Amino acid sequence: MLKRFPAFLRWLRRQVRSSELSFLLLAIGVGAAGGLFTVLVGAAARTLQYVLFGLPPELRLSGAPPLAPLTLLVLPLGGLVLIAFNWAVRARRRALVDAVEANALHGGRMSVADSAVIVGQTVLSNGFGASVGLEAAYAQLGGLFGSLGARLMSLRRPDARTLVGAGAGSAIAAAFGAPLAGAFYAFEIVIGAYTPSAIAPVVAASLAGAQVAQRLGVVPYVVSAVPGPAIHTAGYLAYGGLGAACALLGILVMRAVAVVETQTRRVMPGPWRPVLGGLLLVPLAYVSPQALSAGHSALHIDMTEAVPLGFIAMILLVKCAGSIVSLGFGFRGGLFFASLFLGTLVGHLYAGVLGAIAGHSVLNMGNASLVGMAALAVAVVGGPFTMTMLVLEATGNFSLTGAVLAASLVSSTLVRELFGYSFSTWRLHLRGETITSARDVGWIKTLTAGRMMRRGPATIEGTATIAELRRRYPLGSTSRVLVLGPTGRYAGIATPAVAFAEGADETAPVSSICHAADATLLPDQDITQIMARFDEIGTDELAVVDADGEVLGLVTETYVRRRYAEELDKAQRDLFGER
Known part of the structure; x- marks a missing residue:
């Protein structure tokens, strides 16, 4: 059976990736998990409050009668407990990624460890009486289940983002008993767009989350008010x-x-x-x-x-x-x-x-x-x-x-x-x-100068003569040559067409015809920064250099703008569910 499991998983992945019905069933499962853990997290925080503040079962902390001064010492004690918790997870020094950031920058990838820390910090803060809500923990866990489901099924980036939004929306739906609000939370807050392909899985997940909470007998956050007359x-x-x-x-x-x-x-x-x-x-x-x-x-x-x-x-x-x-x-x-x-x-x-x-x-x-x-x-x-x-x-x-x-x-x-x-x-x-917003801009962050540059560009020393440039790079062999300074660092770009122009002084150094000496890119600059740099300098090509000025490669404006248009078109097709 264990030997057959990988084959079954591969078959299941193909089904989910190719069938909208299978993806819908996966979203329902994620929504049910989101609803269940919303109930559990809420119960944990309320239990802490009941025990620490001595509340009767029918009351919540914000509706309690005036509290004794000694009871209020629970608040700074909560700060101490939170410090101890943070110390226990001190290995995680980097910023924790929530569902919104994961969908905007990381294609829906969320960390189990990050989510556990966020949920733990939120439950402790709320349980010890701090003036914060639990919705961040609910959405974090719901989004995590969506991310794990997408990872298990090897889903495409847009499907992973949809599943993260569906999970977060199901948690909000479970907390408030409001599946429509949960679905719109997923679209507006976590996915960042109303995508036609995401309507069915997101709504289904929100309904599943709300139903799970209801079947467990949990009373949702009901907003109790008797509305007044019609409004004109x-x-x-x-x-x-x-x-x-x-x-x-x-x-x-x-x-x-x-x-x-x-x-x-x-x-x-x-x-x-x-x-x-x-x-x-x-x-x-x-x-x-x-x-x-x-x-x-x-x-x-x-x-x-x-x-x-x-x-x-x-x-x-x-x-x-x-x-x-x-x-x-x-x-x-x-x-x-x-x-x-x-x-x-x-x-x-x-x-x-x-x-x-x-x-x-x-x-x-x-x-x-x-x-x-x-x-x-x-x-x-x-x-x-x-x-x-x-x-x-x-x-x-x-x-x-x-x-x-x-x-x-x-x-x-x-x-x-x-x-x-x-x-x-x-x-x-x-x-x-x-x-x-949570709109997907992660693909922009991945299109960096270091990834798009052409490695091993033609180079020549700035002290070489134009005649040497003509000999090493005949007309038509390349459209640009990177010029290097005495220490081997970038010094500009020379165009062979200028070197072969009538009247060019063959004995003059190549440095006399180079341009863009002060215009470079760093390998970690993303595509929007690259395009802004091209617009600022007004050149057709830019060298990519490291922090010491050593040449790493070359990017051209034509290639950069074509890549941007391709990725933008792909993102647009993903938005409307086109494969």
């Missing part, structure tokens, strides 16, 4: 203003996290930042436990009970501060659910302030909370259709969904115009990456 034209305009306010707050929070993280790393270069972050969370939690964890119970409480505007404003401030401190001081997690919670508070305040100014109710409080929830989540996480579907699946109110979509598009447009990043891509930008 004036309401859409008012909700557009709410979308703009959410966009500005989202940008402020994302920049604040980056500033706090940068400054704390500079002031405290050692590993002790999470402990200080835990200590700073203590007074915030003392003000209200709603500042802790992701905020599931707090969102339900603030949307379903009559709460004064002053209290809502206070919770907004402490929750923003809690999220900024948690992420800025080294706790791991995401802002997915925190942005949903903050958005409900902004919507509540917005409707209350408008009503106070007008002297009567202008916007329904429930509607405004739901619209704000989606608009702020779009500003931070991205995905206007993801959040719109989330509200639609939670409420079933199509009139409200139109207002949510309008506010989400306003929020998304302003964030892209004024900031340009979601929270995940902003953090990648701070690391030096240039991606603004």
Whole structure:
């Protein structure tokens, strides 16, 4: 049987690679695994919270009554535990790759070790009360199962990226009980495009993830709110203003996290930042436990009970501060659910302030909370259709969904115009990456000067005469010759046609007719940088040199632009599922 297994695996790989139905079944399996592990990770984090904070079974941390000061010491203790965990995995010094980065830069390849570290850090951070959500861990595991499935089946790059997106989407669908939101999360956040070939596997995986969680009896993150009356034209305009306010707050929070993280790393270069972050969370939690964890119970409480505007404003401030401190001081997690919670508070305040100014109710409080929830989540996480579907699946109110979509598009447009990043891509930008979405740009990174150059180009010393150039390279034998300096390093490019031109001085040195002496490429520069260099210099060829100026090869503009066009066409065909 063991001897026959490799043959069976090869047959299975051929089936999955050639049959859309087989690929669909694989996606369903990935979705089921994503849903199962979403349940397990959520249960692990909640168990930690129940044990550490002494919570009754029916309560979550953010909805707990005021906590005793001694109980709040769990927060800095969590920082210590996180430090110990990071020390235990200290061998992994490089940046950890999440699903978005894997799909954008690595063709959907994810590391089991990276994912285990990310999930461990997130569960510990959330379990010890830090103001972060678990959605990053859910999506990481779901995407990992997609990546492992693609690797096992030796799938093509676009199929691997689709499967990673399907796995991540299934995890979100399982967490929220919202398969449509999970599917759009996969498209907008993880795959980076609405690809016709990916619709069936992504939706199937999201349905499988949601069904697995439901069959296990897990209650998803239900957004409990009774939406108000139908919305008319004036309401859409008012909700557009709410979308703009959410966009500005989202940008402020994302920049604040980056500033706090940068400054704390500079002031405290050692590993002790999470402990200080835990200590700073203590007074915030003392003000209200709603500042802790992701905020599931707090969102339900603030949307379903009559709460004064002053209290809502206070919770907004402490929750923003809690999220900024948690992420800025080294706790791991995401802002997915925190942005949903903050958005409900902004919507509540917005409707209350408008009503106070007008002297009567202008916007329904429930509607405004739901619209704000989606608009702020779009500003931070991205995905206007993801959040719109989330509200639609939670409420079933199509009139409200139109207002949510309008506010989400306003929020998304302003964030892209004024900031340009979601929270995940902003953090990648701070690391030096240039991606603004999960759109596949990894093929650009692989097309480097070192890979595209022609090795062993014709060369000649700069001190040689033009007559020597004519003798060694007759007209028609080559179109360009690299000129070397006295130490053998690059000194320019000579064109034989110029050397053979009428009136050329045969006794003059070759260096007198060379050009592009200061224009070179490094072997690790990618194709977009190469094309920009060609446009800047205005030459037809460039030498590739190492850090010491030694010649490695030659690239021509014609070849570079042809390769770019070929890869762009291939990416376009992959996008539409053409083989």
